[in-house]
Amino acid sequence: MFRTLGGGDLGTNRDKATHPHAVTEMCEEGGRLYADALRAGRIARTEVESAPCLLEFALLHPDPDDSEWLRPLPAPVALAQRLSPLEREIAERRRLSIQLADTFEPFMMLSSRMAATADSITVLEGGERINAALNLATTQCQTEVLTVQPSDRLSEKNLLRGLERDRPLIERGVRIRTLYQHTARYNPEKLAYVAQLANGKAEYRTVDELVERLIICDETVAFIPTRDDQQVALEVRQPGLVRYLIKVFEFMWDRAVPLSAGGRYETAPDGITEIQHSIAKLLVEGHVDEAIARRLGMNVRTCRAHIAKLAQALGSGSRAQLGYLIAQSGMLDRDR
Template sequence: MFRTLGGGDLATNGTEATHPHAVTEMCAEGSRLYASALRTGRIPRADAEAAPCLMEFALLHPDPDDPGWLRPVAPAVALAQRLTPIEREIAERRRRSIVLSEIFEPFMTLSAREDAPTHAITVLEGLDRINAALDLATGQCRTEVLTVQPGGRRSPENRLLEALDRDRPLIERGVRIRTLYQHTARYSADRLAYVDRFTDGKAEYRTIDELVERLIICDETVAFIPVQEDRQVALELRHPGLVRYLVKVFEFMWSRAVPLSAGTPYETAADGITDIQHSIAKLLVEGHVDEAIARRLGMNVRTCRAHIAKLATALGSGSRAQLGYLIARSGMLNEAD
């Protein structure tokens, strides 16, 4: 007739399979008999056999003067008997909630501080949101911007214009800019014209044969990296450990890169093999296919294959397999190191 606070039935009539009901409910027969007992003061025990739950839940008790009769328990007493365990459980749960609140209170205080750090990693979706975050970060930059710009000879004009609009205010504020390109950028007229706009020493440009994905770091406090190849999704990183790690990666590549103003990265070999072909030779020996080599060196596949053909001619190779062997035997990779 009554249900526990947790939602489970305390009991149903186990002696009469035809008389089950939830303990929070009063069956029609039980209600009628209990009301009759309250009005008359007692009912025959035989009548209660139709609703044994009245005895199971102590709504009736034997008449001390005549065991053949049953007397009702006062409704207030019966209700108190049912409410007491429920109220006890409520009180216990309230006590537990207070204990949990006290445990978490110190952490809530820390979380609510105004000077709490910003999110360590923020996902930026869409070019508008990415550019807005970049504009904000560069606008707040005061010391140095580090950038890694992979890609080949061709850069979309609008991308160069965006970079120009973003870099010019930095230079005017005295912010240092260091940018890494791939060697193929040396053959991009647009890229070289862009670099020529900043010749006052605050902007430095170097090239290297291979680069990781695009990277922008402002004041060693915030970094931006792409998530997808189409660059429609980027991560804004503000975790100090992550940013420091990316700065070290940049410095590692910067130390091995060649200033753009220094001309060719290293001298062309006597056999006519160029710097780009040295890089291609290295990747061929490592087992990369033409498409992967072109992508990593920032050139199209046709140009890459033209360089491979010139490399094969210079080494006297008649097949791709022989070319790898001749590259390794020539020692040219050791010389490039």
């Protein structure tokens, strides 16, 4: 017969088994018999045996003058009976919504002022929420995206996602500038990624060290991670902080070299490669192998292989002697 607002069936278990109906859907047989009863003013009990739901939902009731007949409940009355509880529920929910609006009304102006200044720093937790915020920011970006992308095992997995995000930007004419570590020059995946996007609107440079990941869109919003696993990040819209982060990026960018200019980063005149030069500087500063590898974007095994080559080139027989020979060789004078 009819289906309730929540989808429940108001019939008896017996009726459900033999003649199931919902409270807002009139079945064909029940509708036909109810219409016949309304036209005639009554209907014989024997005629409605095929539709017991008519009695179950009180659309028919016994004729007080003749028990063999049933009289129909007028449709307006039947409708009002079923609408009444729904209208009461709607009225109650409307009352609750007004109460909620009254409760939060004193705070709405304060929130409006915060939105107007756009000086917000939002904590984003979880990869899905971080990527959703990044996708929104890049979709709205109109002029330029600045990115700092240190190498690590997580970043390699995100190359495809970055490609899907960056390609539409370039197609819209948005400029992209990306900083990698020098190790990107020896990374086939990154080189292939750059080859797909490198043109007049996408530029890639490398430096020896990068501290942390950074993405800035249109000088209005910046994203920075707060955990090594990249599962928590800050969305920064405070203008002063965003301007500061842009200055940090420009400082590194001016000291970086285009990824296409690979010659300088092969082997220097003293036989030491640029990456080994960077390792030597960190060794003298007292960093352990793991820290050096992390800062230069390589795995520890590769880092130790470079250290071994550096030691061989300088004729060092121990780690302590290597630090001394690096200092005496003058190779670090290039940084002065």
